[in-house]
Amino acid sequence: MKSFYITTAIDYVNGSPHLGHAYEKVLTDVVARFRRQMGDKVHFLTGTDEHGQKVQASARKLGIDPQTFADNVSAEFRAMLTRLNISNDDFIRTTEPRHKQVVRAILQQLFDKGEIYRAEYRGFYSTRQEQFLQEKDRNPDGTWPEIFGEVTEIVEPNYFFKLRSYQDWLIQYLNDHPDFIFPRYRQKQVLEFLKEPLNDLCISRPKERLEWGISLPFDEDYVTYVWFDALLNYYSAVADKGLWPADFNVIGKDILVPPHAVYWPIMLHAAGLPPPKGLLVHGWWMQRGAKMSKSTGNALNPLDLVDEFGADAFRYFLIREMNVGQDSDFTREQFLVRYNSELANNLGNLVNRTLNMTTRFAGGVVPAADAAASDETEQELRGLWEKTRAELIPLNEEFQFHTALERAMAFVTATNAYIEKRAPWKLGKSAEAKDQALLRTSLATMAEALRLAVASIQHVVPGAAEKINAVLGYTPGAVWRDELAWGNRLDGKKVAEALVLFPRPAPEKKA
RNA sequence: GCCAGGGUAGCUCAGUGGUAGAGCAGAGGACUCAUAAGCCUUUGGUCGCCGGUUCAAUCCCGGCCCCUGGCACCA
Numbered sequence: 001m002k003s004f005y006i007t008t009a010i011d012y013v014n015g016s017p018h019l020g021h022a023y024e025k026v027l028t029d030v031v032a033r034f035r036r037q038m039g040d041k042v043h044f045l046t047g048t049d050e051h052g053q054k055v056q057a058s059a060r061k062l063g064i065d066p067q068t069f070a071d072n073v074s075a076e077f078r079a080m081l082t083r084l085n086i087s088n089d090d091f092i093r094t095t096e097p098r099h100k101q102v103v104r105a106i107l108q109q110l111f112d113k114g115e116i117y118r119a120e121y122r123g124f125y126s127t128r129q130e131q132f133l134q135e136k137d138r139n140p141d142g143t144w145p146e147i148f149g150e151v152t153e154i155v156e157p158n159y160f161f162k163l164r165s166y167q168d169w170l171i172q173y174l175n176d177h178p179d180f181i182f183p184r185y186r187q188k189q190v191l192e193f194l195k196e197p198l199n200d201l202c203i204s205r206p207k208e209r210l211e212w213g214i215s216l217p218f219d220e221d222y223v224t225y226v227w228f229d230a231l232l233n234y235y236s237a238v239a240d241k242g243l244w245p246a247d248f249n250v251i252g253k254d255i256l257v258p259p260h261a262v263y264w265p266i267m268l269h270a271a272g273l274p275p276p277k278g279l280l281v282h283g284w285w286m287q288r289g290a291k292m293s294k295s296t297g298n299a300l301n302p303l304d305l306v307d308e309f310g311a312d313a314f315r316y317f318l319i320r321e322m323n324v325g326q327d328s329d330f331t332r333e334q335f336l337v338r339y340n341s342e343l344a345n346n347l348g349n350l351v352n353r354t355l356n357m358t359t360r361f362a363g364g365v366v367p368a369a370d371a372a373a374s375d376e377t378e379q380e381l382r383g384l385w386e387k388t389r390a391e392l393i394p395l396n397e398e399f400q401f402h403t404a405l406e407r408a409m410a411f412v413t414a415t416n417a418y419i420e421k422r423a424p425w426k427l428g429k430s431a432e433a434k435d436q437a438l439l440r441t442s443l444a445t446m447a448e449a450l451r452l453a454v455a456s457i458q459h460v461v462p463g464a465a466e467k468i469n470a471v472l473g474y475t476p477g478a479v480w481r482d483e484l485a486w487g488n489r490l491d492g493k494k495v496a497e498a499l500v501l502f503p504r505p506a507p508e509k510k511a
Numbered sequence: 512g513c514c515a516g517g518g519u520a521g522c523u524c525a526g527u528g529g530u531a532g533a534g535c536a537g538a539g540g541a542c543u544c545a546u547a548a549g550c551c552u553u554u555g556g557u558c559g560c561c562g563g564u565u566c567a568a569u570c571c572c573g574g575c576c577c578c579u580g581g582c583a584c585c586a
Binding site: 008009011012014015018019020021022023024025134183185186188189192193195196198199201226227250251252253254255256257258259262263282283284285286321323325326327328329334337338340341342344345346348349350351352353354355356357360361402403406409410413416417419420421423424425426428498500501502503504 | 513514515516517522523524525533534535536542543544545546547548549550551579580581582583584585586
């Protein structure tokens with residue numbers, strides 16, 4: 001069995017979960033569930049990033065210790081995972097001993113090899129903000145903005161990682177692995193970035209300035225600063241499991257360059273470890289009306305839609321609407337359009353009418369299709385399924401989930417059209433043997449088509465898929481590829497009478 | 512400024528060197544198993560602008576305009 005290790009970025013606990021966090025989890029979950037269906041032994045990791053200045057400061061402001069603060073926010077992120085039906089296998093926190101231990105071991109190893117050295121860091125420091133300032137922070141006239149208070153130039157010894165000496169290696173690596181980053185054009189951005197010489201990376205902070213972190217094993221007066229702490233989680237979580245390298249680190253486009261595309265592969269390489277096999281880089285959700293909503297006091301928190309419409313509907317929208325890698329707009333209006341037309345009207349209603357007709361015209365038991373009573377009407381639907389089925393796996397493998405869902409929905413539409421053509425409600429009124437045979441065939445066909453449609457989207461809407469299978473009296477087999485074969489698997493199954501999966505919301509007033 | 516992506520029906524997008532496509536929205540119709548859902552038909556586009564190559568360009572080339580994103584630390 002092929003193993004497949006995938007991660008999300010770990011979330012910084014200085015803020016609460018929002019749509020971006022949710023999307024990344026759902027996207028990764030869809031990939032993970034798909035790989036499981038394909039038979040891979042999947043390990044899915046997510047977690048929280050808990051050290052650093054901001055956490056320290058936020059905790060102090062609340063008068064609690066940083067660990068308690070981190071515990072609280074980390075719990076919020078874990079609650080979101082449950083709420084979204086995320087199937088992660090592990091959850092790592094950077095404050096855990098298993099993580100700290102690995103970080104320290106790697107830092108020590110690199111220090112011993114001479115990859116980390118001590119040098120003086122010179123810069124302008126704001127005591128009030130407790131941070132070094134950049135040239136870009138200056139006012140146009142060269143002074144520093146008020147908020148920084150007194151700014152002094154200070155010289156501070158720190159530890160640096162020899163990033164620059166691996167620049168050529170990285171460029172070569174990217175040229176040799178053109179598929180390292182998805183979407184591909186992002187890799188060009190990285191190579192563009194690498195045209196400028198890299199600076200070595202400052203990886204430490206003295207404890208007088210930052211104590212909430214992992215101590216350097218070779219100098220306990222310092223903690224390591226962000227990169228070795230946060231990025232290494234992908235490795236530390238599986239260091240003892242033999243799962244490295246990861247198949248994919250899933251990240252947002254904002255943390256591609258330089259952290260994940262430059263620092264991360266170089267850090268690993270310097271430590272004698274291979275880079276992840278790929279980086280899956282997604283875009284951002286935009287909310288154009290955000291300002292307006294705020295001013296009217298009606299700011300929409302997209303996560304509220306989970307409570308209102310359920311995790312499946314929310315997951316469906318995110319995956320259906322977003323072309324992985326690009327940006328999309330998130331509006332309630334668009335959500336409702338997708339929800340109503342695709343989930344409620346098209347799929348949800350198909351479920352309900354199938355159950356109802358099976359109950360009314362066949363005593364609630366899916367009849368066997370009558371081979372004699374079957375013609376090009378059935379062939380047409382089956383033909384479309386075969387076409388859809390052939391596209392399904394490649395589309396999902398290439399992260400074209402939005403297209404895969406579109407195809408699945410087109411099949412659902414075709415199934416609805418098939419039902420109209422056969423009109424079982426008319427056949428049900430006829431006592432003729434020929435019509436009765438056709439009735440059995442049409443009921444069997446619609447049920448089977450529904451089962452297949454559900455199988456094709458179950459990684460996106462796992463909860464709904466389970467419910468639909470349940471009302472069809474069906475338990476899917478272990479091998480997903482086999483489930484995609486048209487096989488009249490529902491023969492003789494006793495179905496439920498009704499199921500309104502995606503209730504239509506009360507119509508909303510138009511603005 | 513540099514780099515990348517994009518500008519196609521009201522909206523979201525697909526697409527190919529040879530009479531422009533889908534979904535949603537809009538209009539009309541027949542039906543009734545169903546979540547006033549579903550089905551059928553249908554209105555609608557100088558395919559950003561200007562040149563060039565070609566028998567033929569939305570698709571190839573050149574120039575221009577506009578939008579979005581990246582360019583050292585917010586998914």
